[in-house]
Amino acid sequence: MNIHDIIEIQGRTFQVKRKFPLERLKLETHDDWASLLKKYYHVDSLFKAQGQLWLCNEIHTIKYEEIRH
Numbered sequence: 001m002n003i004h005d006i007i008e009i010q011g012r013t014f015q016v017k018r019k020f021p022l023e024r025l026k027l028e029t030h031d032d033w034a035s036l037l038k039k040y041y042h043v044d045s046l047f048k049a050q051g052q053l054w055l056c057n058e059i060h061t062i063k064y065e066e067i068r069h
Contacts, residue, residue: 014056017043022051
């Protein structure tokens with residue numbers, strides 16, 4: 001999997017912006033580490049999977065109605 005891949009989790013779609021090995025991070029040193037990482041990397045979602053922390057943005061689907069002239 002490459003950075004900026006698109007993944008689907010529980011019916012929601014996300015773009016992967018960054019991945020870090022969990023052993024590289026010292027998450028317990030900050031009480032609000034999730035909010036800090038989200039602000040710093042401009043992402044809205046974090047996932048722990050496969051020994052890594054995945055920083056992602058959700059791709060929102062929109063409902064629309066085509067306007068015909």
